[in-house]
Amino acid sequence: MPNLPPPGRAPLLIGGFAGLIAGVLAGLWRFGWPMPDLVAGAPHGVLMMCAFFGTLISLERAVAVSQAWAYTGPLAGALASLALIAGAPGLSVALGFLVCGVVLIAASACAQRRHDAVHTRVLTLGAVSWLVGVMLWLWQQTPDAAQWWWLGFLVLTIAGERLELSRLVRVSPTMQRLFVLIVALIVLGLVAASVGDTSVLGGALIALAGWLFKQDIARRNLRARGLPRYIAICLLSGYLWLMAGGTLLLTTPSPGSAGWDSAMHTLTVGFVFAMVFGHAPIILPAVLRVKVPYHSGFYLPLVGLHLSLALRVIGDLGDLFALRAHGAMGNALSIALFVLIMVTTATLARARTPTA
Template structure:
């Protein structure tokens, strides 16, 4: 018998990409469905859905966003071993949905450990302030996943998971604005705020909330979005996403501090103004730039991108404002939050088809 030939690296990459995409999609769909269930919307009594409701935060922060961020970093590193981490976090999402919570938590911790290793390589290759912040974000994810796997300090787990996302976004904004001229001490003040955020993640919810609010103020004052909002096209759209997200970040910080002081009705605002209002706004703003680089899909930008963004903000106002008055308004708002994510996914698909219609298959082959 002839020995089997090993898969060519390009062929294995073509097989790996759809699998990773499927794992990301499963975590996103499960996380959204679990969030709707927790918000009180009547869904089916399927067993996987009860698992999704129980592990909603883990699915969204680790199975979905953690995997997406790890894929982005692996693509930038251009080494196949860098994809081990996102595969493990993607598999963790699948295990959470199937009810294997202990296995999922272990996989998530290993994924974060692999992600830290990737970021160490990135820092060694490109020593800079933003890569150091990316490494700190990876360490925050590892700390949160380790605590989660150990089954202790639930509030600290959430603070660590969000610190991972916030530090990653802050690092990306610092990288994109590194050529801006700033007054002496401005960048140092950012590092002080982020140090307070990490200290708050470990020790104090009150300090954590104050640091989030201070970070929002810093971004509103010094991020280049204040200037690019007056531009045209994609630059203006990204700026609108960013500035709106910074507003939600400020509200999340205030709500987190209020929750720490005993106003527990603000907890939903603290979590979802940060997770949806800030993080998803950043995701919507950066997706037209990052998706072509990571997934090799070109997008035709157009005014339609503003529709899911508007729906996201309006549905959050309904959920977080109306939710104080009426639980049904909170549930409706949560449903429309999910609708905004679905509409954004459809917008991306439509933008990809629009680009292909405009440029044809020849243009698609020019992708790196």
């Protein structure tokens, strides 16, 4: 079956990015920043985890397997994203994300059949984690338990992709077995976190950060120049936040307590978005077939993201609401600047490309 051409993929990507914009604005609304009525009270976590990341990763997986049926996943995700923003009933939105999750698992299983390895199994496990989260959200009508499985989806997806690339520096059998053990602990930690105990998950994430620091090719690329070095700095800085987030989960007793906002956002903003910043110059050309030439301006949103997150953590741990609010705004502006730089760079590169 033929792959969907890039012009057909762009609307799916736009649907996912609509979820990102609405999710970020909904998060800022919670801090008292004036926002449009459309996002006032909107489910910030669902928009970020499902509408944005679920749709985006399912689109990436569809491109990877090169099967037309696989695009029904990101299509369902994009439509559910727009429906969620428009205020559609939760059941119809959840059903859209359920379809997206089922197709994502099928596409992941397809990739696994083509190349059965530890990293493809972990990617499939990550897809299953996302669907479990959607089902919990649909069943409980609250994302409280689902958020852990959505976090697991992102962590396992990133871990699987980094394991695949770490083969370039050769993963010993011992390190592979250790990786599998860490993944098993993450899954166990997700189950425990769903019922209120985050300590197992925290310890597993610390172990994963240590494994990635030791094994990832990013350490070698620090000596390189240009895009490889930029990607390496994104990844290694993200691993630091992963370790910090795991540590906070070990010490944070319950939602709403001091450190809770820090625990969640060191993982989702510090770790996950650092990975997004690092991988976007590679993923965008693969998905949309547009060039994204590297330049030093890529560092501006990365530095802004880390500094504003540090401000947010200080405000949270010190119970200083104003610092938390300004840190959250800094996170949003850094993400917006990153998107603007990516779009501008790709547009300028396309304008300079001679037509046949």
